[in-house]
Amino acid sequence: MTRMTPLLERNEAFARDYTPVPLGPPTAQVLVLTCLDHRVDPAIIFGLELAEAPVIRNAGGRVTESVIDDIAYLAFLAEQLFGAQVAADRLFEVAIIHHTQCGMGFLGDPGFRRQAAGATGLSEAALEAAAVVDPHITVKADVERLLTSPRLSPKVSVSGHVHDVATGRVTTTVDARHP
Numbered sequence: 001m002t003r004m005t006p007l008l009e010r011n012e013a014f015a016r017d018y019t020p021v022p023l024g025p026p027t028a029q030v031l032v033l034t035c036l037d038h039r040v041d042p043a044i045i046f047g048l049e050l051a052e053a054p055v056i057r058n059a060g061g062r063v064t065e066s067v068i069d070d071i072a073y074l075a076f077l078a079e080q081l082f083g084a085q086v087a088a089d090r091l092f093e094v095a096i097i098h099h100t101q102c103g104m105g106f107l108g109d110p111g112f113r114r115q116a117a118g119a120t121g122l123s124e125a126a127l128e129a130a131a132v133v134d135p136h137i138t139v140k141a142d143v144e145r146l147l148t149s150p151r152l153s154p155k156v157s158v159s160g161h162v163h164d165v166a167t168g169r170v171t172t173t174v175d176a177r178h179p
């Protein structure tokens with residue numbers, strides 16, 4: 001018995017009724033970027049089924065160089081694999097979702113940030129840049145950051161949203177637009 005045992009039992013039940021999904025374009029035509037917080041799972045919040053939407057999660061749901069790397073490659077891959085199946089100028093929308101009560105909010109406090117830097121080896125500047133104190137502000141900044149990246153495909157659009165953990169409701173802060 002390990003901590004994974006109950007999860008593997010649930011997987012056994014899942015696999016019993018499982019129908020494999022062939023590789024194809026994500027049917028929702030949306031890529032979700034959100035926080036790794038266990039309360040904001042996009043599959044549950046949006047009722048996503050298998051093969052509907054790729055999801056990238058990190059602390060805060062922030063647009064980092066590594067996220068831009070993944071999106072650039074996924075745009076290339078989508079065009080290579082499914083270029084004939086999707087509109088020539090439209091691959092997918094990246095929906096960036098930040099949330100209230102984010103654990104990255106503590107990093108707005110300089111004392112906490114200093115302690116975190118000491119414990120993790122990350123710089124205080126990097127931790128300050130990663131903070132999510134007001135999700136409405138950070139999500140707008142990250143939409144801009146992604147839209148202005150020279151590595152973003154012009155066939156990808158970007159939108160920004162805030163998930164209120166108290167109500168479960170997601171509201172749109174920035175409507176989707178192309179670079």
Ligand SMILES: [Zn+2]
Nearest residue numbers: 035037102103
């Ligand atoms: Zn969070």
